[in-house]
Amino acid sequence: MPETPAKLTVHDLACARGERTLFTGLDFELNVGQLLLVRGGNGRGKTSLLRLLCGLSSPLDGEVRWRGDPIRRTRDVYHREMTYVGHVNGVKDDLTPLENLRMAAAIADRPLDEAHALETLKRMGLERCLDLPARVLSFGQRRRVALSGLVVAGALLWILDEPLTGLDVHGVALVETLLCQHVAQGGMVVMTTHQPLALDGVDIVPLMVGELSAAPGGQ
Amino acid sequence: MTALATHYDPTRENDSFSPLRFLWTVIRRDMLLAARRRGDWLTSQFFFVMVVSMFPLGIGPEPEVLRMVGPGVVWVAALLASLLSLPRLFAEDYRDGSLEQMLLSPEPTVLVTLGKALAHWCIYGIPLLLITPLLGVQFSLPAEAIGVLVISLLIGTPILSLLGSIGAALTLGLRGGGVLLTLLILPLYVPALIFGAGAVDGALSGIGYSAHLSLLAAFLVLTLMVAPWVAASALKVSIE
Amino acid sequence: MSIAWFKYSSPATFYGLAGKLVPWFGWSAGILTLIGLYIAFFLAPTDFQQGEAYRVIFIHVPAAWMSMFIYMVMAFWSAIGLAWNTRLSFMMSRALAPTGALFAFLSLWTGAFWGKPMWGAWWVWDARLTSALILFFLYVGIMALWAAIDDRRRGDKAGALLILVGAINVPIIYFSVKWWNTLHQGASISMTKAPSMASLMLWGMLVMAIAAWFYSIAVALYRVRGIILERERQTEWVKKLLEARS
Numbered sequence: 001m002p003e004t005p006a007k008l009t010v011h012d013l014a015c016a017r018g019e020r021t022l023f024t025g026l027d028f029e030l031n032v033g034q035l036l037l038v039r040g041g042n043g044r045g046k047t048s049l050l051r052l053l054c055g056l057s058s059p060l061d062g063e064v065r066w067r068g069d070p071i072r073r074t075r076d077v078y079h080r081e082m083t084y085v086g087h088v089n090g091v092k093d094d095l096t097p098l099e100n101l102r103m104a105a106a107i108a109d110r111p112l113d114e115a116h117a118l119e120t121l122k123r124m125g126l127e128r129c130l131d132l133p134a135r136v137l138s139f140g141q142r143r144r145v146a147l148s149g150l151v152v153a154g155a156l157l158w159i160l161d162e163p164l165t166g167l168d169v170h171g172v173a174l175v176e177t178l179l180c181q182h183v184a185q186g187g188m189v190v191m192t193t194h195q196p197l198a199l200d201g202v203d204i205v206p207l208m209v210g211e212l213s214a215a216p217g218g219q
Numbered sequence: 220m221t222a223l224a225t226h227y228d229p230t231r232e233n234d235s236f237s238p239l240r241f242l243w244t245v246i247r248r249d250m251l252l253a254a255r256r257r258g259d260w261l262t263s264q265f266f267f268v269m270v271v272s273m274f275p276l277g278i279g280p281e282p283e284v285l286r287m288v289g290p291g292v293v294w295v296a297a298l299l300a301s302l303l304s305l306p307r308l309f310a311e312d313y314r315d316g317s318l319e320q321m322l323l324s325p326e327p328t329v330l331v332t333l334g335k336a337l338a339h340w341c342i343y344g345i346p347l348l349l350i351t352p353l354l355g356v357q358f359s360l361p362a363e364a365i366g367v368l369v370i371s372l373l374i375g376t377p378i379l380s381l382l383g384s385i386g387a388a389l390t391l392g393l394r395g396g397g398v399l400l401t402l403l404i405l406p407l408y409v410p411a412l413i414f415g416a417g418a419v420d421g422a423l424s425g426i427g428y429s430a431h432l433s434l435l436a437a438f439l440v441l442t443l444m445v446a447p448w449v450a451a452s453a454l455k456v457s458i459e
Numbered sequence: 460m461s462i463a464w465f466k467y468s469s470p471a472t473f474y475g476l477a478g479k480l481v482p483w484f485g486w487s488a489g490i491l492t493l494i495g496l497y498i499a500f501f502l503a504p505t506d507f508q509q510g511e512a513y514r515v516i517f518i519h520v521p522a523a524w525m526s527m528f529i530y531m532v533m534a535f536w537s538a539i540g541l542a543w544n545t546r547l548s549f550m551m552s553r554a555l556a557p558t559g560a561l562f563a564f565l566s567l568w569t570g571a572f573w574g575k576p577m578w579g580a581w582w583v584w585d586a587r588l589t590s591a592l593i594l595f596f597l598y599v600g601i602m603a604l605w606a607a608i609d610d611r612r613r614g615d616k617a618g619a620l621l622i623l624v625g626a627i628n629v630p631i632i633y634f635s636v637k638w639w640n641t642l643h644q645g646a647s648i649s650m651t652k653a654p655s656m657a658s659l660m661l662w663g664m665l666v667m668a669i670a671a672w673f674y675s676i677a678v679a680l681y682r683v684r685g686i687i688l689e690r691e692r693q694t695e696w697v698k699k700l701l702e703a704r705s
Contacts, residue, residue, distance in 0.1 A: 018610055019693070054323060057459040076325040084323055088316030094255035106244045107317075107324050109237065133255075385624060389617045393607045402603050403621060406596040407628050410635040417639060434638075438631065449624055452541075456616040 004067040006032050006081070006156055008053070008188065012062035015048050022048055023210055024061070032156075034203045035179065035189040044210025046192040047087065050161050053190060054084045066157075080109075082157040089146035093135040097121050097145045100134060104149045112152065120148045124174060140166040144174075151178060158182065160191040241326040245334025246341070252311075253342045260304060260342050267300035267347060271354045282359040289358030290368055290419035297347060297372060298408050301379040304343050305404075306397045308335055308387040309454065322458060332450035336384040337377070344376035360423075367422040367432075374435045375415040381446040382407050388453035410438050470547055470687045471696045477680040477687075484677035491670035498663035512576040519569035521668040522562045523587070525675060526594060527629075529559035534626035537619035547683075549615035550690070552622065553605065554682035558675050560598035566591050586640040590633045597625045611690065 013026040022045030030036050038046050051057045053064055055071045055078065063070045066078040091100050098117060105112035121130065124144045134142055143166045150158060164172050176198055179189055183202050253260055274292045278284055312318035321331045348369055355365035386404035390396040418431035499517035533552040540548035570588050571581045582588070601621055608614035691697045 016612075056319060056322060079323050079325040082323075084319070086316055086319055088314070088319075090316035090320040092252060092315060092317060094252055103248055104320060107248070107321055109241060109325055385620075389604060389621060390607070395607065399603055399607050402596075403600040406593045406600065406632070407624065409593055410628070410631045413635040413639045434635075441631075445624075445627060449620055453617060453620050456613055456620065459613060 004069075006067060006188065007065075008157060008190070009065040009068070010053070010062070011065065013049075013052065013059050013064065014061035015045055015052055016060045017045065017048055021060070026062070026209075028205065028207055030188055030190065030205060032186050032188060033183055034205050035183050035191070035199065036205045036207055037197075038190065038192045038207050038209055040209035046209050047161055049209055050084070050086075050159055050190065050192065054082070054159055055079070056084075081155055082159060083108075083150050083153045083155040084159045084161075085146050085150055085163060086161045089142050090149075091134045091142045091145050094133055096133055097126055097130060097137075097148070100145055101149050101152055105152065108153060110153055117148070117152045120151050121145070124148045124151075125170065138166075140168060140171060143167055144171060147175065147178070157188045158190070160189065162192055162194070164193050164195050164197075238326065238330055241324070242330050242334045242337075245321070245331055246338045249335055249338035250341060253338075259307065263300045263304040263343055264346050264350065266303055267296050268350060268354065270296040270299060272357065275357070285358045286360055286423065289355065289360050290364070290416045290423070292358070293351060293354055293368060294372075294375075294412055294416040297376060298379060298405065298412060300347065301343060301376070301383055302397075302401050302404065304339070305380075305383040305387045306390070306400055308339055308384060309391050310387075310396075313391055313458070318454075319458065322455070328451040328454060329447045332384055332388065332454060333447035336380045336447065336450070339384070340377045340380040344372075344380060347376060348372055360419075364419050364422045367428050368419045371415040371418045371428075371432060371435060374432065374439055375411045378411045378435075378439050378442045379408060381442045381450075382411075384450040385446055385453055388450045388457055391454070391457040411435065414438065470550070470691055471694075473547060474684055474687045477684050481677050481680050481684070484673045484680065488670050488673035488677055491666055491673060495663055495667035495670050498659065498666060503660045503663050512573065515569050515573045517663050517667050519566055519573055520664055521671040522569060523566035523591060524668060525671045526559055526563035526566055526591065526598075529555050529562065529675060530594065530597070530622075530626065530629065533559065533622050537622045541616065541619050541623075546690075549619065550683050550686045551679070552619065553615075554679045554686055555675070556598060556602055556605075557682070558678050560595065560602065562671070562675075563591060563595040563598055567595060584640065586633070586637040589636045589640070590629075593632050593636070594629065597629070601625070 008030040010026055010028050014024040015022045015026075026049070028036065038049060040046050048057070052059050055064070055075060058072075063072070065071065066074060066081070069077075071078045090104070092103065095103060098114075098121065101117045101121070102112055102114075105117075118130075121127070124147060126141060126144055126148070129137055129141060134145060137145070143163075147163065150160075163175055167175065172195070179191075179197075180199055180202055183189060271293055274288065275285055278288065309318055312321065322328055324331070351369050351372055352365050355368055360368065383400075383404055385407075386400040389403065390400045393399060414431050414435040418428040418435065420426075421428040421431055495517065499514055503514070503517075505511055533555050536548040536552040536555075539545060540552070567588065570591065574583055574585075574588070575581050601618055604621055605614050605618050608617060688697060688700075
């Protein structure tokens with residue numbers, strides 16, 4: 001383990017999309033065992049913030065730090081310890097759920113425990129789809145495949161963009177359980193959602209995005 | 220701590236084979252996906268054969284003339300076939316989100332672009348080499364010239380895949396990306412075309428072809444050193 | 460003496476500076492062009508080999524030089540922009556591209572005019588002409604890429620990467636075309652080694668070349684002012700400027 005404790009720090013972050021400044025001067029800190037719930041209306045920059053936190057895009061100003069170091073400089077350490085599930089699932093249509101997990105693990109350079117992966121897929125309610133290519137699965141089922149990958153990866157930090165979209169009631173309950181367990185185990189979560197969440201006993205850090213620019217520039 | 224951090228394994232940090240292993244993972248992944256979807260890449264092979272076969276119909280069947288234009292025609296068709304298949308290099312993965320996951324890998328992005336370009340070459344370039352002798356016979360090229368043509372394509376087609384990966388990364392997700400890609404990349408292909416088709420001409424006219432092939436190989440080495448890095452930066456710019 | 464370079468790297472100050480410089484360069488370019496054309500058409504002697512038709516080189520050669528030089532300048536700005544993420548460098552390379560393309564086109568056009576009396580054909584696959592053609596293609600590709608990308612930041616960086624790849628490739632293209640040309644033994648009458656060029660011709664060419672330089676600078680600065688205004692229209696200083704004008 002690295003010496004410095006796991007901590008995600010955001011310092012004076014600013015983000016622009018095209019001509020429009022989405023937010024400026026964003027500061028927060030996320031520690032082990034906490035869940036950062038990002039809120040804000042459509043188009044206020046929730047997804048942009050999450051992509052900045054992943055290092056997929058670079059901020060207009062300020063920086064994101066992991067364990068005290070800017071993520072630009074310690075990219076490999078950071079990416080080993082985080083997993084991102086975005087709007088699109090990153091699930092390949094031509095592969096079966098298990099093959100998808102295998103591929104994702106190989107790409108993320110993580111060892112895969114096949115038995116654990118299979119068990120997770122079953123737990124996520126995909127037992128009857130194991131032999132099917134993801135092409136024939138429904139959107140919600142593909143979402144479940146992506147979330148299984150998240151569990152199997154076992155990363156410390158989860159960054160989830162609307163993980164509940166497309167999921168049925170059981171799916172939502174499953175995700176709630178996963179989040180509670182992960183945080184209880186000393187994990188960290190950054191997520192956005194428009195749906196109410198039942199997360200009992202979870203240390204939730206709320207964050208409102210896009211408040212600063214009440215009258216966004218440009219029309 | 221808990222089971223969460225177990226993936227952080229210091230022994231893997233100093234694993235000097237890990238870049239190679241990752242490169243192989245990327246290549247294998249793209250080849251597996253291509254194998255699941257044969258129709259996609261077979262189209263560019265048939266395109267190649269058809270374009271080459273159209274020329275005699277336009278020029279006339281005189282063996283002398285065909286022999287003269289043959290090498291150039293095969294090479295130009297190879298350029299076009301590569302451009303036809305290149306827009307898909309990143310587009311599919313971009314659409315389903317797996318490209319983001321690849322950029323989030325702890326391994327450097329340059330290995331992603333290099334691996335995908337090499338996989339593209341295996342999928343599109345190698346079959347091309349296998350078809351080429353037949354097309355050479357169509358253009359009544361002598362055996363030696365066909366051999367040189369195949370060797371020139373063997374050295375040249377990786378250049379097309381590598382340079383093309385830059386264009387594919389730059390035009391990712393743009394409207395009219397395919398045509399734009401052609402516009403951007405075709406001028407950059409010029410040296411490969413000249414050295415490649417020139418080698419065959421050299422073999423036909425008896426001037427010799429080794430100088431051409433050496434220059435082509437030098438261009439390949441240079442492309443191999445530069446293109447994956449540029450493509451990786453372009454990919455980051457495009458996905459931002 | 461310390462010049463406040465960084466002061467001028469801010470778009471707001473540069474806008475003013477460029478505004479002052481444009482007329483100077485513009486007028487000098489105009490005057491020099493007139494002088495150059497006077498030398499070219501009235502003072503320079505008739506070439507004993509090529510007759511009167513050679514006079515097109517007074518436009519052709521400076522245009523060809525300029526098209527290559529502007530590409531190099533664009534590559535320079537692109538490298539700076541990518542390395543330090545300076546806004547102004549990307550704007551400069553955007554402002555230069557149309558002028559570069561114009562000169563590349565002009566050199567092709569005049570090359571054809573020169574080729575007709577000399578080679579008896581409008582177009583010959585000569586190494587220089589072919590390279591100029593490919594340079595023109597590169598310019599077109601870069602401008603097409605900019606046009607296709609709506610997002611400004613992405614467009615700037617993508618264009619810069621393409622320009623740099625082209626800059627590495629242009630010498631190789633030139634070399635390969637030249638090599639190809641010698642092997643095919645095409646008609647290649649050397650353009651620059653015009654036999655014992657009269658000093659007056661040389662002067663004419665030099666004046667025209669400087670005029671082309673000044674013209675390019677003036678037009679690029681003029682264009683960059685437009686780009687600055689468009690990109691900075693959210694900022695206070697542009698709003699003030701526009702208010703003062705109306």
